[in-house]
Amino acid sequence: MRKPAVIWLTGLSGAGKTTVARKLAELCREKGICPVLLDGDEIRKVTGQGGFDEESRKAHNLRVGQLAALFEQQGHLVIVSMIAPYAGTRQAVREMCRCYVEVFTDTPLEVCIRRDPKGLYRKALSNEISEFTGISAPYEAPDAPELRIDTSVNDAQECAGMIWEYYSGLKK
Template identity: 45%
Template sequence: MEQRGVTVWFTGLSGAGKTTISQVVAERLRSQGYPLEVLDGDIVRTNLTKGLGFSKEDRDENIRRIGFVSHLLTRNGVIVIVSAISPYRAIREEVRARVGSFVEVFVNAPLAVCEERDVKGLYKRARSGEIKQFTGISDPYEPPANPEIECRTDLEDLEESVEKVLSALKEGGYIS
């Protein structure tokens, strides 16, 4: 049986839990032998999209580039795990249309919870004005209208969130 590729797109505020959930999902899928690539927003910004800023145009271009790579991998039977804030709904929908096999995971936690979890001090720096155009503080985050999965990381534990993602991939026929 040929492996069906899919892009699993984790979106949400900084500190919501995107990277944590996506890493565990990736570990589980890798341990079962699935062809897999992880595109983490922070890592992509230091390599693929280096030089882009945080204006709306640059953020959209960042997501377009991640989407382009995701599309190439997905059409070749790879499971692509993307973890990126991707704050704007329209660009996420553009990427969804391009990729085709796309599962959106809204990693949802209230802003106050994300700020409590902020190990890098980014929210504090944004609130003090040191960081401009920070999503959730001085720049908007547009939640998905109809995500396939919503992980409420303030209400459920990590294992529950991971199981939601894996179950959706099974139901979609991407994994057995």
């Protein structure tokens, strides 16, 4: 059994967080670990939480953080993928966890806009969506993440491998 931990992938919409998280979960299963995978968008759908204003986002991030910390305390490896735009909220989640690994999916905004998997940047840039992270709402990039990955330079499998390498080096 590997060390329980929370691996928190943060970055802009379209940066590749969910894709990398899924690849990492596959890699973990290949290594005999069944991780808990928490995706911010999926949890939003399940809980029915609306609201993309600052307070709603912070509350959502803290709820996911509490859930991740609970799973970690029960001995699980937890992989979280969500924008999590506020540094203070990510710090609060870090403090909830025993072993928190922040992974900044530092893919350039231009690449995220070009990918636009959900059509959200197009809507944000044409003012159909307000309070869109990276366009009309802030994203506070991590100052000192444990890892920094860029999915415009490395594919999702390579990024997952980098995260696995880091995680494998953690002391139990």
